Amino acid sequence: MTNTELVSLSTRGVLTPEELRTLPGVPSDERMKRGPVAYIECADIFPCNPCESACPKGAIRIGEDITNLPVLDEDKCDGCGTCVAACPGLAIFILDMTYSETEAVVRIPYELLPVPEKDQEVSCLNREGKIVTQGRIVKTVKPKAYRKTVVVWIAVPKDLALDVRSIRV
Amino acid sequence: MEQYEFIVVGGGPSGMSGAIEAARAGVKRVAIIDENLTLGGQLVKQTHKFFGGKAHRAGERGIDIGVDMERTCGELGIEILRDTVVWGIFNHDTLALYQDHKSRRIRAKAILLSTGASENNITCPGWTLPGVMGAGAIQTMMNVHRVLPGTKILMVGSGNVGLIVSYQLVQAGAEVSAVIDILPAIGGYGVHASKITRLGIPIHVSQTLKEIRGQDRVEEAVTIEVDSSFKPIPGTEKTYPVDTVCIAVGLSPLSELAWMCGCEFRYIGELGGWVPCRRETMETTAPGIYIAGDASGIEEASTAMMTGAIAGLSVAERLGYLDPGKSKILRQEKIDGLVPFRCKYFEFRQEANQRLMEMGGVVQ
Amino acid sequence: MRILEHPILGDQPSRKKVTIDYEGKKIEAYEGEPIAAALSASGVMVFRRTKKFGEPRGISCAIGQCTDCIMKVNGIPNTRTCVTRVEAGMTVEEQR
Numbered sequence: 357m358t359n360t361e362l363v364s365l366s367t368r369g370v371l372t373p374e375e376l377r378t379l380p381g382v383p384s385d386e387r388m389k390r391g392p393v394a395y396i397e398c399a400d401i402f403p404c405n406p407c408e409s410a411c412p413k414g415a416i417r418i419g420e421d422i423t424n425l426p427v428l429d430e431d432k433c434d435g436c437g438t439c440v441a442a443c444p445g446l447a448i449f450i451l452d453m454t455y456s457e458t459e460a461v462v463r464i465p466y467e468l469l470p471v472p473e474k475d476q477e478v479s480c481l482n483r484e485g486k487i488v489t490q491g492r493i494v495k496t497v498k499p500k501a502y503r504k505t506v507v508v509w510i511a512v513p514k515d516l517a518l519d520v521r522s523i524r525v
Numbered sequence: 526m527e528q529y530e531f532i533v534v535g536g537g538p539s540g541m542s543g544a545i546e547a548a549r550a551g552v553k554r555v556a557i558i559d560e561n562l563t564l565g566g567q568l569v570k571q572t573h574k575f576f577g578g579k580a581h582r583a584g585e586r587g588i589d590i591g592v593d594m595e596r597t598c599g600e601l602g603i604e605i606l607r608d609t610v611v612w613g614i615f616n617h618d619t620l621a622l623y624q625d626h627k628s629r630r631i632r633a634k635a636i637l638l639s640t641g642a643s644e645n646n647i648t649c650p651g652w653t654l655p656g657v658m659g660a661g662a663i664q665t666m667m668n669v670h671r672v673l674p675g676t677k678i679l680m681v682g683s684g685n686v687g688l689i690v691s692y693q694l695v696q697a698g699a700e701v702s703a704v705i706d707i708l709p710a711i712g713g714y715g716v717h718a719s720k721i722t723r724l725g726i727p728i729h730v731s732q733t734l735k736e737i738r739g740q741d742r743v744e745e746a747v748t749i750e751v752d753s754s755f756k757p758i759p760g761t762e763k764t765y766p767v768d769t770v771c772i773a774v775g776l777s778p779l780s781e782l783a784w785m786c787g788c789e790f791r792y793i794g795e796l797g798g799w800v801p802c803r804r805e806t807m808e809t810t811a812p813g814i815y816i817a818g819d820a821s822g823i824e825e826a827s828t829a830m831m832t833g834a835i836a837g838l839s840v841a842e843r844l845g846y847l848d849p850g851k852s853k854i855l856r857q858e859k860i861d862g863l864v865p866f867r868c869k870y871f872e873f874r875q876e877a878n879q880r881l882m883e884m885g886g887v888v889q
Numbered sequence: 890m891r892i893l894e895h896p897i898l899g900d901q902p903s904r905k906k907v908t909i910d911y912e913g914k915k916i917e918a919y920e921g922e923p924i925a926a927a928l929s930a931s932g933v934m935v936f937r938r939t940k941k942f943g944e945p946r947g948i949s950c951a952i953g954q955c956t957d958c959i960m961k962v963n964g965i966p967n968t969r970t971c972v973t974r975v976e977a978g979m980t981v982e983e984q985r
Binding site: 560561572586588643644653654655656657658659661662663665666667668670671672673674676696697698741742779 | 890891892895896897898901922923925926929930934935936944945946947948949950951952953954955957972
Binding site: 357358359360362365366367368369370371397398399400401402403404405406409410421422423442443444445446447467468469481482483484485486503504505521522524 | 573574575576577578579581583584585586589683684685695696698709710711712713714715716717718719720721722723724725726727728730827865866868869870871
């Protein structure tokens, strides 16, 4: 029931870089160089719009037909991250390519135990579930409004920021 | 014999929605009967956040929606008969109950059957071994009873149930070796699939179960690839050392009570099999008997809440608490709420419901 | 295996511990939980054996629909253990 034009997503459950580039929720390389920004990996045309409702800057647009894919206005988006916990599909991440000279920060939604601690080293996994690097926990955020979804900030080597989407604690 | 105005059989999302709408419209003696101690039906196991829009309570976890709806029932003075089984329906207005080891009958002017669905099976060799269970079954065990009957699982079926339960199994501390599906594409949403693949759970399409082996319990499961005609390809077997095999291959409506009161049925595969004929008001061919939720056709919790609400409003009109004009407007709101869930990916549901009507399945 | 902590459900709620008798052995259980949950938590997989071939059966649907989990409880056979609640001192036997 996924978009069968996205062959890897619909037969393996894994979005490839080529498939990601077709999604309106994915920011441009140029925007990513400017600071934290949302990275919306949503390719499903079923009814869903909590991301649009959650964004305080109006940077995510779905519209009246709630089966539309979320469209990211990368200029309005300031990377606040409210959308990360709002997405029921856990499909939104925040990328900050400007964290340091060598590192980027990837913010992921996390609903497992144990919750990692600040400065802890964790294994970082790509979309295929393969460990691609070790990362460092910058912080974890769990306000009541997130309804038990934790948002974890992980510092990773810059060249892996587009791949790291999960951790193993 | 106790007399009610409106009785709802099954206190899940569709049943509670029906009772709530009817009570809000002014229907006086409303009761929900449920065989469990807690209401909520399948909601009590749904620890994930729901999709949809505001009208469908998107972003809320299913378990919280269930608790909130039960509280609303209490506030509206809806009577709840817990731990009570409805084992029969007679004369279109009499329900036979089993409660506290005793049997008794009660009467109602209108009845809503919102009895949900049961899980389907795969009958390969070894399918009856302890350790083989429905995906919904293991979801009940871990999310309601907080027990994991096994810790190394093969999940069969990549629809939303298979994908979501696989994720929940990891949350509970279990290991899912793989998800397989006989179809050539994943059945559920891309986001549900991606959630588990990035945890290291592979999804293999065009594969099916060949055999489950073990002495007195599951010890290993053997899968096999299939070709485009779903024929197993010899030599492609793969053995998984697991202690549990979860079957997530669809649901079938639980509609025994509708059969008992003589409702007409039609077979619509896309809706889960045999479904009762019904009007747009959700009334069946048995006068005063309504049907909603998965019992009326397999969809999901969001649509169950809508169909239950439609039934509740129709009952309020039938019993004289809502004038037909007002009832139509309120029902249309709920019908509009169904539209997003019956288009695009879900166009087949709209077509299936259309076919039900064309087969003479909807009484005009 | 009992799930003691859970990222969404939280810690296990406090419940009253009781013992039940399973095939002559004392098993720890929580008052009010389904018998099937207590047995499963103790590692029991085989709940009954079929009459003709003695094949093992256990939990299948877990919501009282399929009768795979039926056992003899307090002497009464065909009791669906997935929907029957634990009471202190209950006797539970494999049904054959």
